[in-house]
Amino acid sequence: MRAYAVASAGEPPAHHDVDIPEPDAGEVRVRVAAASVNGFDIAVAAGYMANFFEHRYPLVLGREFAGVVDAVGPDVEGFEVGDRVLGVVSKPHLQEGAFAEYTTAVADSGVVAAPDALTDAAAASLGHTGSTALSILAALGDVEGKKILVVGATGGVGTLLTQLAAAEGGEVIATGRTDEGRQLLLELGATHAVDYADLVAAVRAVAPDGVDAAVHLHGNPTEFAPLVKDGGTIVSTLLYAPEMFPDADRITPAPIAGYPTGDALRRLTGLVDDGSLRVIVDREHAFDDVADAFAAYGHETIGNIVVIID
Numbered sequence: 001m002r003a004y005a006v007a008s009a010g011e012p013p014a015h016h017d018v019d020i021p022e023p024d025a026g027e028v029r030v031r032v033a034a035a036s037v038n039g040f041d042i043a044v045a046a047g048y049m050a051n052f053f054e055h056r057y058p059l060v061l062g063r064e065f066a067g068v069v070d071a072v073g074p075d076v077e078g079f080e081v082g083d084r085v086l087g088v089v090s091k092p093h094l095q096e097g098a099f100a101e102y103t104t105a106v107a108d109s110g111v112v113a114a115p116d117a118l119t120d121a122a123a124a125s126l127g128h129t130g131s132t133a134l135s136i137l138a139a140l141g142d143v144e145g146k147k148i149l150v151v152g153a154t155g156g157v158g159t160l161l162t163q164l165a166a167a168e169g170g171e172v173i174a175t176g177r178t179d180e181g182r183q184l185l186l187e188l189g190a191t192h193a194v195d196y197a198d199l200v201a202a203v204r205a206v207a208p209d210g211v212d213a214a215v216h217l218h219g220n221p222t223e224f225a226p227l228v229k230d231g232g233t234i235v236s237t238l239l240y241a242p243e244m245f246p247d248a249d250r251i252t253p254a255p256i257a258g259y260p261t262g263d264a265l266r267r268l269t270g271l272v273d274d275g276s277l278r279v280i281v282d283r284e285h286a287f288d289d290v291a292d293a294f295a296a297y298g299h300e301t302i303g304n305i306v307v308i309i310d
Helices: 039-045 127-140 156-167 179-187 196-206 221-227 262-273 287-296
Strands: 002-006 014-017 027-036 064-072 084-088 102-106 111-113 147-151 171-176 192-195 211-216 228-236 252-255 281-286 304-308
Touching: 002 287, 027 084, 039 287, 064 102, 064 127, 084 127, 084 262, 111 262, 127 156, 127 211, 127 228, 127 262, 147 156, 147 196, 147 221, 156 171, 156 179, 171 179, 171 196, 179 192, 192 196, 196 221, 211 221, 221 228, 281 287, 287 304
Parallel strands: 147 171, 147 211, 171 192, 211 228, 228 252, 281 304
Antiparallel strands: 002 014, 027 064, 027 102, 027 304, 064 084, 084 111
């Protein structure tokens, strides 16, 4: 099958012909329709995750997908061939991935029925990004009435987190570099949408006493850590250990990673079904142009960048 993969350690990712994976016990195989580009994929491609996960080559990139169940492994209940699903490739090792014609995923924690309201591109933008947003929300604790700064809010995780935190009563101060991005953040529930270019001044203008917590999805946290009140929290998807955080003597560091669970995926799809959660897709790329999709990641995109596997 066609796949966008790293052939061996240190090699750049490229299109390769690899074997179609077989589902192990507890897994389903999915014929992939679409896959979303995430920071995790960029880090794996650059070799940054070698110390955190076993790498098995050829290593197919991609974590988040939508498609149709193609095969069901032993000990799987609740899924049948032909079911339209979304999910996350989340295993102790890295090998199968979403940027391929087929992938496998753990049925009870990494796959859920895709809402009819979502296109394949939108469905492929919910599993990993949404699980990450829920993990951040859990790390923040009770956000009702609190000022929450979300730095990098126009990305896939940020657009979902803005909605989730606002729905729980948080006063979300969300950053965006463009007028279009800031307007969208306000539509998604942010109380304030500020320009990242002059972040400190913009936040001080709406929160002169500082914020209760900051979420680090982009940029250098030393720039905005002074905005967090003493005893507040910085939650980061980009820093992996407490000692990497600035001002740790007065601010609680909270490094997180978004690992899916069945309950989390069902919560996310339920919110989509009842109209409480919007999934934002910035653009779609053809599978042949997946390298362009990777190159575009993080460059003032609004929502998710999705690759269509045709």
